[in-house]
Amino acid sequence: MKPVAPVTGFRIASPLLSGILWSVIWLAIGTIVLSLMLYGTSMAEADTVPWVFGIHGFASCCGGFVSARRAGHKGWSIGLGIGLTYAILVLISSFLAHDIGWTPRIALLLGIAAAAGAFGGMLGVNTGGGQARRK
Template sequence: MKPIEQVTGFRIASPMVSGILWSIIWLAAGTLLLSLLLYGTDMGEKDTTPWVFGIHGFASLCGGFVSGRRAGRKGWSIGLATGLLYALLVLLTSFLAHDIGWSVRILLMLGLTAVLGALGGMLGVNTGSSKPKGRR
């Protein structure tokens, strides 16, 4: 018989899916923080561009970290893929919600999320368990 922790535990098997999920969680937290800043200070919406890039970069870094840690190998490549997939999901959502057009900011966001996702993946692999994954 299995202990209660193993029966009720929910674990996502794919490192990339778990990284995207954590990216979305950090995106939501950052968006809430930015909304509180807009509400509580005299900052205008035109002043939020650096904050938005910072939130997306941090969310991609965290997603790459989680996916690299779960994968246990090839951290920069899985982090890069997680960052790019995160950016594409955000861009798809933005396009469907607001009908945004292509601009230099989109390319900048793709580059930022790719680089920070790869960095997070490299950091995540180095904090994982010491036993190699794969053959057992």
């Protein structure tokens, strides 16, 4: 008896693209949760700055994890690259949407995203999902 073939065979081969995609997915989930917290509690918008940096750090960590797991080697450097790429994409979209200026928060976002991406990459490369471990 032959097994049924999978219906969708779509898989992103590039570790960079898959890491950025998962970062954006976790950013969207974090944004929805933060919006629900703002709506359902007495939290003011001025109190959301630490939450926003936490969401960006978590999203960058997840992206670094996925990309390093797919790559199978150089975990911290791949995660660092994902974190910086993610932060630059967020900053570009923020600049285009709201015409933000350069503040110390931008440097803080770049640092948090880079460090969290590198940490996620170190964790992801050791989970055994890459090409080097499948041989």
